[in-house]
Amino acid sequence: MTSSAHHQPILDKPFVLDLFAGPGGLDVAAQRLDLPSLGIEWDKSACLTRYAAGLETLHADVSAVRRDSFESLPPEINVLAGGPPCQTYSVAGHGAGRQALDEVKRYIERLMAGEPDQRIDEDLKTLPDPRTALVLEPLRYAIQATRSPNREHRPYDVIVLEQVREVEALWAHYAKVLEETGLPDGTKYKVVVDVLDTETYGVPQTRSRAVLIARREGLGEPSLPSPTHFSYEAKEWNRRNGKNEHDHAADQIHQATLYEGTKPETDEHRAASGEVREPWISMGAALANHGRRTPFLVRSNYGSSSHPGRRGVRSDQQPAFTVTGKISRFVVFQHLDDDTVYEGARFSMNEAGLLQSFPPDYPWSGTAQAQQVGNAVPPLFGAHLLSAALGLPKPDPEALRKPWQPATEEQRAKLRSSGCGAADACTDRCPRAEDQVPPPSSVRPRKSKKASAK
Missing domain, CATH: 3.40.50.150 (Vaccinia Virus protein VP39)
Incomplete structure (x- = not known):
């Protein structure tokens, strides 16, 4: 309730x-x-x-x-x-x-x-x-x-x-x-x-x-x-963007498209919450103005969808995977141009903290x-x-x-x-x-x- x-x-x-x-x-x-x-x-x-x-x-x-x-x-x-x-x-x-x-x-x-x-x-x-x-x-x-x-x-x-x-x-x-x-x-x-x-x-x-x-x-x-x-719906995201959340990062980084918002609000949502909801917050938005270049992709070292062994991949336009003690092992991919993908700097502790909603200079x-x-x-x-x-x-x-x-x-x-x-x-x-x-x-x-x- x-x-x-x-x-x-x-x-x-x-x-x-x-x-x-x-x-x-x-x-x-x-x-x-x-x-x-x-x-x-x-x-x-x-x-x-x-x-x-x-x-x-x-x-x-x-x-x-x-x-x-x-x-x-x-x-x-x-x-x-x-x-x-x-x-x-x-x-x-x-x-x-x-x-x-x-x-x-x-x-x-x-x-x-x-x-x-x-x-x-x-x-x-x-x-x-x-x-x-x-x-x-x-x-x-x-x-x-x-x-x-x-x-x-x-x-x-x-x-x-x-x-x-x-x-x-x-x-x-x-x-x-x-x-x-x-x-x-x-x-x-x-x-x-x-x-x-x-x-x-x-x-x-x-x-x-x-x-x-x-x-x-x-x-x-x-x-x-x-x-x-709104809640993040992986299936909805994949449907709208035409990709699989677990594709190889190099294949995904060229396909990433800007995703504005999540599923549209309905009268049922309004009735349930009594007020308008906002789109969920993406990693890119959370780390904006803190030195992290976009676009980027993150490959989890922890797993996803309740499967610890599954190494999921998300773009900066999605929310982060669950932040755990393995956050420092998450691999971050970025690109130099249309054809070159490289492994960028992994998340700093301040960036990881931001993904947990801590103040930026904690x-x-x-x-x-x-x-x-x-x-x-x-x-x-x-x-x-x-x-x-x-x-x-x-x-x-x-x-x-x-x-x-x-x-x-x-x-x-x-x-x-x-x-x-x-x-x-x-x-x-x-x-x-x-x-x-x-x-x-x-x-x-x-x-x-x-x-x-x-």
């Missing part, structure tokens, strides 16, 4: 807690909406990016904070948000989470029944991949809020979650228990769940996300954000920056989610394109002192990479070279 009704804020002073905060997608959205936020993130490099961007951050493990230091969180936090890691649920991963969906649903019911955390934690150790359990953390935080003396046992007013589309079934189960069973203290929520496409909210990228928006009973019916742009820092970009919630999409959840007007896309004001050295040092415990280094309280969950290969062992040769 989407809404085009008059917007009325439901909270006087929203304060967002962003779990699994990454380099700042939801926090950038919150800042552009003038909302205070605090992010919890375990990855050191993502935290360095956040400090450089001036974002309030705890360099910590989300589960550890809930277990050991929940009472230190600001008691005025009233909005719980986040996107748990998706590796075990994504079609690009080994699928341990998808295979354990029914088991995870049973854990949801056990948590809502008030079973002790210690018993739950012991049983969760039996999951093939511990990361699968991270999708339970938002619910565990919601329950913990009602047990917190520092909060006077107040539940969160609003919950906003997003994940890969394969998690929709779990969000639907979240919705069922939040509405029908309620938290162990009796708090119930009104909830909406659906799969949304980011290009329909102005993000220059096709990315489908399972979304949950919940409001505590008494705060009104929640609704999903109304789309502002201060990416640390290592594995492509992974940071790919893991982030697109800020413009996040702004739409937060606005819908809180009853705010639709976000202004231009606000996301404004220059980003990075933190000064003094501000960065202060943020890191608060987030890590020291102004210029991590401390013993920060998580270490070697202490994190095992890599995906522990779920599906790789074949040995000897076995592979047979």
Whole structure:
């Protein structure tokens, strides 16, 4: 259910807690909406990016904070948000989470029944991949809020979650228990769940996300954000342009034609949305004025159409493929003249960030920056989610394109002192990479070279 009704804020002073905060997608959205936020993130490099961007951050493990230091969180936090890691649920991963969906649903019911955390934690150790359990953390935080003396046992007013589309079934189960069973203290929520496409909210990228928006009973019916742009239809694009999305880049670059808009708006569209939609945003439009020559073609290193092994090709007149940690491997083809095609410069991190709707000068820092970009919630999409959840007007896309004001050295040092415990280094309280969950290969062992040769 989407809404085009008059917007009325439901909270006087929203304060967002962003779990699994990454380099700042939801926090950038919150800042552009003038909302205070605090992010919890375990990855050191993502935290360095956040400090450089001036974002309030705890360099910590989300589960550890809930277990050991929940009472230190600001008691005025009233909005719980986040996107748990998706590796075990994504079609690009080994699928341990998808295979354990029914088991995870049973854990949801056990948590809502008030079973002790210690018993739950012991049983969760039996999951093939511990990361699968991270999708339970938002619910565990919601329950913990009602047990917190520092909060006077107040539940969160609003919950906003997003994940890969394969998690929709779990969000639907979240919705069922939040509405029908309620938290162990009796708090119930009104909830909406659906799969949304980011290009329909102005993000220059096709990315489908399972979304949950919940409001505590008494705060009104929640609704999903109304789309502002048309969806990208690959078959429609191919029909209009007379080409196959997976043709060889050299064959395509000479055939590319300017494509203005998507399928025409109909009365049915107008009736459904209550307002006129714009064409989706292309890569060329998103990167205009940032030094990237057009025309160009991009060959994905990730795959397309839910097939990780399929290397799709798109032109600058199309939205990007889903931006993942492999964005730096996407091959970009350009041409010198009518007969010569060459491999151009691959996307810079700022360009990759723009395809995620980050501001053009966002201060990416640390290592594995492509992974940071790919893991982030697109800020413009996040702004739409937060606005819908809180009853705010639709976000202004231009606000996301404004220059980003990075933190000064003094501000960065202060943020890191608060987030890590020291102004210029991590401390013993920060998580270490070697202490994190095992890599995906522990779920599906790789074949040995000897076995592979047979």
